[in-house]
Amino acid sequence: MPLEITVQNRVARIKINHNAANTLTTDSFEAFRDTLKKFENDDAVRVVVFIGNDTGYFSNGFDPALFLGKSYEYNHSITQLVNETALYYFFFNKPIIACLNGHAMGAGAVFAVFSDWRFMGHGGRRVGGGKDAGTPTMSSESTRLGFPEAFLGMNFPAFVARYMQDLIGVQQTRDILFGGKSLKALDALEIGLVDKVYPPAELLAETQKFAEKLAKSPTQVLTGMKRARTEPYRTLFTALAAGDAAKLAEYMTSPVTQEGLRSIVEKRRPRWS
Secondary structure: OOEEEEEEOOEEEEEEOOOOOOOEOHHHHHHHHHHHHHHOOOOOOOEEEEEOOOOOEEEOOEOHHHOOOOOHHHHHHHHHHHHHHHHHHHHOOOOEEEEEOOEEEOHHHHHHHOOOEEEEEOOOOOEOOOOOOOOOOOOOOOOEEEOOHHHHOOOOOHHHHHHHHHHHOHHHHHHHHHHOOEEEHHHHHHHOOOOEEEOHHHHHHHHHHHHHHHOOOOHHHHHHHHHHHHHHHHHHHHHHHHHHHHHHHHHHHOHHHHHHHHHHHOOOOOOOO
16 A cells, blocks of 8 residues: 555544655555545544655655656656646645655655645754754754756756745755755755754654644634635646646656666666767
């Protein structure tokens, strides 16, 4: 099963458990969409938390095999599914929290960014406000939130870039996308890409505590506030997403991106002329 679901105190916790790196396939995107649809009108669930498995990954993005050696038509059908799922996720009528207990890269980072809150694990003490906030210590245990598309010969969806510009600013978005940057937890916190940072041992408990507090609000309050936050983007995102799917399929079929995908499978750097 790509997803493991538990419900406690009106909070649905959805663990992405597809494979060791939680790379995403058509099954993953369909499971995201179908699972959220079940909760849309279920008052037993008022808040949703997405979390990775226990192997160090929230999600490592696309499974390269999804696009390797495939036709444009096939790739276009996949990119349409991806964008439709991302839109459904963004406009889902209840709050979504991404509990980043592992690396979130590429498409995995997109779903994290499209969540209403992002809490991230880090090796130091709690950071991000509150009475017990403290100065963190640096640690190799820090997870990363990354956008490596430029290193793989890919493009990036305009509707996601547009939201990132609102979230962290035009210049930060530019530098992250062109530079293919992967940000450590404290760097992501500093620019507003994540909301809170916790030691790994506390991350899930703190996320659950926040979610349960949020879930005490009436459903109509939560759905009303969610609509207010996301609805201004609907017309723009819907218009951009169709063109983004076609352009991404074009890139995924190109020799440049095919070499980038092969480099992931073969664990080497791309060799471009």
